[in-house]
Amino acid sequence: MIVEVQILPLLQGAKEATGLAVIIDVFRAFSLEAYMQDKGAKVIFPVQKIEDAFGLKKRYPEAILVGERNGIKVAGFDYGNSPSELIYQDLRDKIIIHTTSAGVQGLINAKKADEIVTGALVNAKATVSYIQQKNHRHVSIVPMGWNGERMSEEDNLCANYLLALLKGEDYPSLEEEIQALKQSEGKKFFDSTMPQFPQEDFALCTNVNYFQGVNKAIWKDNQYQMVWEKMS
Template sequence: MPKLLKTHFLPPRSGTIGPDDITVVTDILRASSVIVAALAAGVKCVRPFLEIEEAIEAARHDAAPLLCGERTGIKVPGFDLGNSPGEFTPERCRGRTAFMTTTNGTRAILAATSAKLVKILAFTNMTATVESLKDFEGTVHLVCSGTDGYVSWEDSLACGMAAELLESSGFEATDDTTRIAISAYRHELDGMKITDPDFRPKLGQVLRKGRGGRRVREIGLEKDIDEVARLDDFAILCHVEADPWRIVAS
């Protein structure tokens, strides 16, 4: 069976992803980066919700809930945490269930669940995620969450990086979107190797160029950009399970 890559700059329409495919969802600023950080810090799982009220209601039935998320980038009033990776420490997270709702990321994750497996991608778990896909035969969809229905700079770069790494493992790009994402990543990172000690600072600079990076800076959370640019901070895999929908580490 051929190993194929498809990239979606925005969450795809219903019916686009087949039941035998794998979907990899990213929302670099900041939901997927937070999910990786939360699971690495010891939460039992992250439960994604579309609406604030849904998350609050579900959390009422949990003995140790951790309500987290944002609207327009800002922490939801009354929630325990916002959407900054650095907030998710072992002291706050260990043994708890995170109930999460965000403007874009949780929506993209829930929209991708027609695939047989949904993985969560961030720069902070890039290599681990790519390595876990190398032996898969079939179609892998790289899905950007976007921002309010618009293409997201940082998500596109993450998918470009993942696609380039997967191509070296025998995957074939089947669409121009993947080629565009790879080209943007290569151009912006100047062909730097990920082992280069200057890679993380360079990535942080590049992420600041996009609309999402500018927005994070405007609301006083510029440190989050450097947090999400910490390439391969975690050797952790994150995937979605059903009944109820939840994201767990593997």
């Protein structure tokens, strides 16, 4: 039975998170991971540092490097952090090594949490269903914002939506708030001078409850890996 739910923002919030931690990154890390899981990825390894990614690549030379810094694809990586890049790729049985500026940083730093799942609009209801089935008395919701340093509207929206679902409340302004993102944090997806943020990514990241699964971080062999559990 859930006794307490807290919203703990940004990287500092991730470090403080206890119980079951929901690390939110709507634009784009954990939306992307849901799409990669759906495309049949064998395993996704989230790593904190770029050098960690290249190091793990030596262990798994067949792995695909995916990630960004400040929204821009890391030099030497196969893909950036863009769902619209990956949904057209055959990821069946592929090993993915993933590093980002916000979401993955929060996940790696949630060291006090008993369990970690990711948060995104694309699988919000499924994530809440999973949380409600667990016996954690405390839930920490962590909107990571921009680079884990600045609050962002889309992650705050997701946090508030998850909180409402956990309380069994309606969230009637959801679609209105999603549309408003086009004039705030989502504006970059409609700016032709910022090709690292394709317009299609906005729609893919705000495709609410498209997936019926939860994305869990499991510690195994001294490395986090993401496991996708389908919810009925």
